[in-house]
Amino acid sequence: MKNVTDFEDLLEEKYGKKGISKRDKYEADSLAFRLGVMLKDARKEAKITQEQLAEKTGTKKSYISRVERGKSDIQISTYQRLIEIGLGKNLNISIG
Numbered sequence: 601m602k603n604v605t606d607f608e609d610l611l612e613e614k615y616g617k618k619g620i621s622k623r624d625k626y627e628a629d630s631l632a633f634r635l636g637v638m639l640k641d642a643r644k645e646a647k648i649t650q651e652q653l654a655e656k657t658g659t660k661k662s663y664i665s666r667v668e669r670g671k672s673d674i675q676i677s678t679y680q681r682l683i684e685i686g687l688g689k690n691l692n693i694s695i696g
Contacts, residue, residue: 637668657682
């Protein structure tokens with residue numbers, strides 16, 4: 601690695617600058633993974649199974665599993681339904 605000073609430099613070296621398709625794919629995959637981890641943690645904290653969450657929200661267990669593994673591109677409205685209806689929590693989104 602050539603003179604990497606921070607995480608952004610590492611990302612640019614490996615995936616290119618923001619706006620390049622390879623970098624955009626990495627960013628999308630990273631977001632899907634992070635959302636999945638947060639959903640899984642919240643579901644486990646609520647002590648419900650993937651199947652129970654799917655029943656409460658009108659989805660399928662396989663879909664919940666894909667989301668939790670970061671393998672599904674999820675819409676905000678669907679994520680909100682999983683969090684608020686399925687888990688009884690509030691979803692707060694901020695732009696910084």
